[in-house]
Structure formats: structure tokens, C-alpha cells
Amino acid sequence: MIEGVGLRKIFKSGIFSGKTIIAVDGVNIKIEEEETVALVGESGSGKSTLGRILLMLIRPDEGRVIFDGIDLTKLRGRELRKIRMKMQLIPQHPDEALDPRWRIYDSIAEPLRIHKLCNRSEEEDKVLELIRAVGLKEEHLSRYPYELSGGELQRAVIARALTLNPKFIVCDEPTSMLDLSTQASIVRLLMDLQRKLGMSYLFITHDLELARVVADRILIMKDGRLVG
Amino acid sequence: MEFAFASEVFRSRIFKNNLCTIGFGIILFIAMLGLLAPVIADDPYKTNLAERLKPPSLEHPFGTDQLGRDLFSRVVHGARTSLFVAMTISLISMAIGCLIGAVSGYFGGIIDDIIGRIIDVFLAIPELVFNIALVGIFCVAYGVSTWNVILAVVITNWVSYARITRGIVLSLKEKEFVLCAKAIGARDSYILLRHVIPNAIGPIIVLATLNMGNVIMTIASLGFLGLGIQPPTPEWGQILNSGKNYITTAPWITFFPGLFIALSVLGFNLLGEGLRDVLEKRTLEY
């Protein structure tokens, strides 16, 4: 369903020093429909960069990203923004993933508004349906992010990622900032949602134990390459 | 830095903060004097040579100047001039500076490099010297007008806004909510307007408040040097200048405009410091 072919990304820092870091170095990766692939590696191994390249949040220097048969690296502006509806990101820091000035309701409804998908009352129904699916209560909707705990925030972030019915989600260490018991509930939630909605996950983590429980297949990344 | 923007909590905190309340009080007092100037004060232009250099009295609470003009009227009308000109300058430089800073920080790359160097050049030149030179050039080119002062100060003043905004935007850009907005398919212009700039507003408000004090000082300095707003329009710096020859015989001419300059600068600084405390305070800290 989504495939990366010969992906390579080099970061340059400084105009004069010309220091370069090879973040992703010739990676081939393929994720099938309704499959969970865990990407395990230490910090600095390039796993986050790879996840963001697959979402085209970072453009690769070389290689192609093929989603549903379309080469995303050839798309620009408007076409790419449309494809983005089908793929989403759940980032690592729940306390930074929502705009601190927006109420939870607005943040969850934002994707619908950007793509002008429905009117106000449909929007409200959709948001309510989503928060029930992730285990939040209606009272959370009128709050600001700082009024929620880490686990509640991550649920809100998941709800927002689900608004556009994506087919593919990159979970970038979604529980590494959370407590153990909260981690368990968030991971269980993600697994349940996948079963119900039939999505594919790229589950990025540094915890091999966690990867074993979650994933159908585990990829290990080291120094920008997949090693197993 | 977290900015709590729930406005109810917010308003109560602003007035719980003593610095804010005192600063706000001082500014409100001066602004009210300025606004009500035509009602509470006489004509600031009316000369009366028989009444020149009179000390403060019931009739002339601040005394009179060397031309017999009522000093209270001149100082109070001067508040109008100073605050109005300072506000105009602040707003224009804020608009220009924030936009340039935000664009520079958000898009980065070559745009950022160029703007960054320009900012560095401006910061390297002493502000007042630059202002004096600019006012001089504008006077020669366009003749004498208040707009010379405004333009000259704006040219040196936008830089601080650009620098601060750029820094904030750079750090906001790395925040995950900006990344997430991109991931749901939002345009750059939308992200900049809806997510980045609103989150940068807190520190910019603080800067603008502190900056008002600076600008008032600059206007007064230019006025004192005879380069600012020209007589007979009453302006504090220029009244100071005209009173300096009488400082031993009629010290009230310099004392009252000086007091008002000091008070208004103090007011804006207190309010700015207070706002900084309030805005940058975390919501629950223990």
C-alpha cells in the first residue's frame, strides 16, 4: 500500500562548515494494507526521519514514495495536500502536538474545516463520535491542552488523526513520554482502532518489547539503514 | 514557555500582578490627561508676556514659560503628541517587523540568511545617531514635518520586532502541532496565520509595551535636540529644551515635562515587566 524505494536524506548544517549528516541512507520499505510494521532503533538512527519522509513531511533527496500506486515525490502543493488526508502522523510529545491556544474541540475539527468536508452539525456529530472512539468524554472538548493529562492529550491527538479516515498512520514513539500504565492503554487503543478501521501503521519505537507485542513485522534501523 | 490564553484566568492574573496594575494606572492617568486636554487645560499656544516665567500657582498649576504660556496646558497637550506619535511608530514598526521576522523564521533558507544579516547591520548602528542622521536627511529632502520623526524612528525600530518574532517562530516551527497541521494538509499561509503568529503574540505584546517607553524616550531626545516635533506644537522634549536656559530661575519649565517623560517610561516598563510575568508563567507549577 505504501512503499519507499531507495530513500535517502542528507541534512546539511551551516553554510560554511558544510557538516552533513546522512539521516536515511538507501532505505527500501513496504507496508501492506492493515499491517503494522514496527521500526525500532536508537535515537539518531534516522527512524523519525524515515517516518516523516513516508508522509512527505520531509522531501527525500533521492528515491520515491509510492502510495496507492502514485509516486508522491512527483506531486506538488494542492495534489499533495489532498493525499495527506489519507495518511497521518501521531507524534511523540502529546503536550506539543496540539495548538496550546485552541480548545480540544477545535483541534479535532480542524482537519474537517481545512478540507471543507462538512457543515457545522455534521462536524459536531463527527467530533463526538471520534472522542467516544478514543475514550474521552464530552467535557474534555471545551478544555485547553494544558488542562489535560498526557494520556488524555494523546487520545485527543489520536482522535484528530482519525478525523479524515486515514489509511496509513505513522506513530512516532506515541507512548515514550507517557507512564507505563498509560502506555498500555494508549497502545491497546491504537491496536483496537486498527482492527476496527483497517488501517496500516508504521509504529516507531525504541522499545523492542513493545514492538514485539504491537507489530506483525519488526524492522531495525541503525545509522540510517535497515539492518533486519 | 507556555502561554495560558484562557482569557478569564488571564484578565484576573493581569490585575493580580502589582507591576501590571501600577504601570497600567500610570499610563491610564497620562492618557486620560492627554485625551481630556481640550477640556481640562487652556489653549497651549496663547502667549502672555506679562505673565512670563511665573512659578506654579492656583491659576497656573505648573507655572508659565518664557513666553507666558500656561505650562500645564503645554505639558498635557504634549502628552497627546507623545503618546500619539509613539503609538503610531510602535504599530507601524510592529507590523513591519513581525511580518518580516515571521517570514524569515518560518521559511528559513536564503531568505532568512539575507534578513538575518540586515538585522545585524541595523543592530550594529547606535540607534539615536542613526535617527538623527535620518531626520536630517528627510528634512533636507522633504522639508520639516512630524512624519520625518515617525519614519526615522520606524526605520530603526522595526528591527527589534523582527529579531524577536524570528526567534519565536523558529522555535514554534519545530513544535509538533505545526508539523501535525502540515500532516492534515494545511497550507503554509494558513499555518502561519492560524498557528504560528497567534502563539507568538504574547511575547510580542510584552516587547511592544516595553518598546513604547523606548520610543517615547527617543521622541523626547530628538525634540530636545531640536530635531523632533517642531514648535509651537507642544512636545515634552522640546519644552525641556526651551526651559534649559532658565533652569536656575524657572526650574518648573524643565521639571514638569521631565517628570512626565520619566513617569510614562516608568509606566510602560512596569506594565511590560508585569505582562511578561503573567504571560510566561506556567499554568500550574509545583
Added chain:
Amino acid sequence: MLKIENLKVYFKTDLGIVKAVDGVDLEVHKGERFTLIGESGSGKSVLAISILRLLPKNAEISGKIVFNGKNLLELSEEEMRRIRGRKIAWIPQSQSSLNPVLTVGFQSAEPMIEHLGFDKKSAFAKVLRIFDFLGIGRNRAKDYPHQFSGGMRQRVLVAMGISTSPELIIADEPTKGLDASKRAQVVGLFRRIEDRTMLIITHDLNFAEKLADRIAVMYCGKIVEVSPAKEFFNEPLHPYSKGLLDSLPSRGLKPIRGFQPSMMNPPSGCRFRERCEFASERCRREPPLFNLNGRSVRCWLHD
């Protein structure tokens, strides 16, 4: 060695009183590695900071912290200053606790010069020995903090902590933000420091299992269980301890139902009862700490 009796730490905030530590009794024996486990908001870090009396101003503290027969809460600030760093060392969690403009060697020598009256030369010589011992390498003593990786900075903080041969070392979340392989290194590092009493604060159960002699579990401001490490991991007594272990990926990734209660008005009686599968009517009354052959647990199930 260290005995805490009925310790309470309350914070006054804009929104009300936060009872971060609410009646804690603990005893750390000489020579053991005592590990305090808790999730965020359980009050475990506050408990650790209060031992050193480094709490912020809006904190109200009561109870007793007896260290070597002296109640620390009754000492003057000056006496306390002499204990910090010398008798009780603190290894902070944040790796930004190092001063960026001083070499790590100098920073590690400072406590010895300050507390033990070493001259610069002998202090530095001892730092070199410690650096070798902890695997930092003596050649790196003249480097600055930014030249070190996260794991290495952790070692420098440990070096600073043990340099004065303190009687008690308090380590606050030593594995926070580290990768798996770095965590294994921290375990090795802490094992090397023998004959020293340690109080380790962590939420990392794997880390605790490898290192601890005894374990205390803190939930919502209270200690709910104290057990020898082996017995704790084989057969936890308190339902919360059990829930915590079951939520480990290797033990089934089973979440504890519900959410952590607010620290401002925690539930009456047992604080875990709303999330507990064994809760019954008697849990409305607060359970005392029951003693069961060397273990203690705050739960009516073990009455």
C-alpha cells in the same frame, strides 16, 4: 540510616492545595539499593527533594526525616548545606544540570574542595581516578559538557555525586530519556558503586528489577507497598503494583482501568479503589500499612 515518618508535603497553588506527599513512612537501611517506583504525579520526586530540603517556597512540609539520628527538618539552613553533597548526594535527572562553561573535571572536583577541604590538585587527582572507574576516561576531564553524549553526561553526574563518598545517594530518574542500550549501561554503572546506600527514584520497572534490593511503590502521595525486589516482581501484593507490572509489554500490556485521580481532592479511603478490580465496601475506609513477614502493603485484602 534514613527514616521518614508521617511526611506530608503540600503545595499551595492558584487552584488549591496539592497534596503531593501525604503521610509517608519509609526506612532505608544502610548499604541497600532502595528503589521508589511511581508514575508521574505520584509525588515520588517531591519526596526525594524534600529529603534535601530543596522544596520551592510554596511548599508546606511536616513530619520527620531522620538521617543518622538527626531530624533534617529541624536543622538550620547552614547545617543542612553541610549535609547536602557531603553526607547526602543528589544525582539529578536532567542532564542540563551541568554548567556549560566549566570543564566536567572541575565540576566534579568542586564538591570535594567545598566539603572535604581538598586542595585543587588532590581533588582533581581523585576525579581522574573516579572517571577511570566509571568508564568516562581520565583524558576527558578537561572537556566541556556539550562535548559529551547523553549517556556520558549521566556518568559525569554520577561521578560528581560519589566523589565525596557520601553516606546516601539519591538518584532521580537516572534512565529518563535514555535508549535501551544506554539504560543497560546505567545499570552497570550503578552496580559498580558498592557499599553505598542508595535511594533511586524511577518509573522504569525494568531498571528497578535489575538494580533494586527493596522496592517501594508510591501512588497518589502514599506508599502502597514495600517489598524485597525479588518477591515484588514475582508476586506483587498491592493491586496497583500488580496492575503496573501487568502493563509492561513483556507481561501482557494490560492497562489499568480509569485515570489517575486529581492530587487536589483524591478519593477518600483507599486512593486506588476507583480503579481497583478487588474494591469493596471496606475500601471506603483508609487501609493502614499491613506488615506481612518483611513486606508491607496498604490494602484491606491483606488484613
